[in-house]
Amino acid sequence: MGKQENIFLFVPNLIGYARIILAVISIYFMPTNYKVACSCYVISALLDAFDGHAARAFNQSTKFGAILDQLTDRCGTMSLCIALSNFYPKYMFLFQLSCIIDIACHWIYLHSYRFQQNVLHEKLDRHEERVNELIEERKSGMIKRKENEKRLKDMSHELLEEDVITGPSELDRTFVFEDEGHTLGSLLTYVLESFPETDFCAYSIRHPSENKIYLRLKVKKGHTVEDIFKRGFQELNQILNHVKKTFNKAISAYEETKATE
Numbered sequence: 001m002g003k004q005e006n007i008f009l010f011v012p013n014l015i016g017y018a019r020i021i022l023a024v025i026s027i028y029f030m031p032t033n034y035k036v037a038c039s040c041y042v043i044s045a046l047l048d049a050f051d052g053h054a055a056r057a058f059n060q061s062t063k064f065g066a067i068l069d070q071l072t073d074r075c076g077t078m079s080l081c082i083a084l085s086n087f088y089p090k091y092m093f094l095f096q097l098s099c100i101i102d103i104a105c106h107w108i109y110l111h112s113y114r115f116q117q118n119v120l121h122e123k124l125d126r127h128e129e130r131v132n133e134l135i136e137e138r139k140s141g142m143i144k145r146k147e148n149e150k151r152l153k154d155m156s157h158e159l160l161e162e163d164v165i166t167g168p169s170e171l172d173r174t175f176v177f178e179d180e181g182h183t184l185g186s187l188l189t190y191v192l193e194s195f196p197e198t199d200f201c202a203y204s205i206r207h208p209s210e211n212k213i214y215l216r217l218k219v220k221k222g223h224t225v226e227d228i229f230k231r232g233f234q235e236l237n238q239i240l241n242h243v244k245k246t247f248n249k250a251i252s253a254y255e256e257t258k259a260t261e
Contacts, residue, residue, distance in 0.1 A: 010060040015051040016068040019044045023076045030083040037083075044076065070106065077102050171199070172218040173225040181205070185213045191239070192232040197223045 007013065026040035051069060055061040081095040088095075177184060185203035192201040200218040219228050 007060075007062045007064055010055075010062060010065065011058050012051040012055040012060055013062070013065050013068065015047055015054060016065060016072060019047045019051070019072050020068075022047070023072060023079070026076075027079045027083075030079070031086070041076065041080065044072070048073065070110075074103060074106065171221065171223075171225060172216070173229075174214055174216045175229070177213045177215065179211055180213050181211070182213075185215060187239075188215060188232060188236055191235045192217060192228065195228060195231070197228055 022040040022044035026037045026044065029037040029040070048069065051065070055065060078099050081099050085092040085095045182205070185205070189201050189203050192198050197219050198217070199220045201216065203213050203215040205213050217225055217229060219225050
């Protein structure tokens with residue numbers, strides 16, 4: 001663990017301190033010198049844009065900085081309305097109403113934001129529980145990756161030896177998958193359809209009670225159904241291996257993060 005930084009000396013917070021000083025000077029000169037008061041007030045307001053950019057540029061966003069920014073804005077607005085009420089008493093109600101609306105709107109925004117954050121944290125907690133479950137499944141061997149890989153690799157060879165329905169021509173075949181459903185059907189169809197040699201590819205489940213899918217593949221002249229079919233399984237196997245590696249990498253990164261906390 002590195003040395004903890006002093007958030008009070010972050011660049012956006014230093015800009016916030018400058019805004020407060022300018023706001024105090026502006027408030028002090030409001031009754032006597034409108035030029036100095038206006039200049040300081042405008043500069044303080046313009047710096048409000050810079051502290052946000054600085055927080056993102058230096059990755060120094062903090063709750064303290066956000067609160068400091070909000071308090072400076074609200075206090076500056078109320079001070080200006082009080083001074084204007086003194087100069088223009090007959091418009092005092094409008095200035096008071098302006099203060100009320102400003103404070104009420106920001107209060108509502110603050111609490112709605114906190115509510116959204118709570119909902120987000122609840123969702124993150126549920127996702128974290130699911131990730132922990134997947135980690136436990138991986139540790140306990142419930143995810144049989146090697147068996148699934150071998151099954152997928154051998155399936156293409158088995159299907160070419162049996163469960164093949166001949167189509168109207170040598171370029172058209174229908175393959176029958178036992179004990180499979182939409183998961184394999186949609187994935188394999190998607191891969192086969194991406195090949196330029198494929199003329200037509202689709203799958204169907206003829207009845208919900210029938211635990212098998214029928215995949216029809218038609219290729220263009222000059223190619224064989226068997227070659228395109230094998231190539232489709234090889235491509236699908238590569239995609240699934242990539243997904244598995246990406247998933248394992250994410251799980252490992254998550255475990256390292258949890259270990260350092």
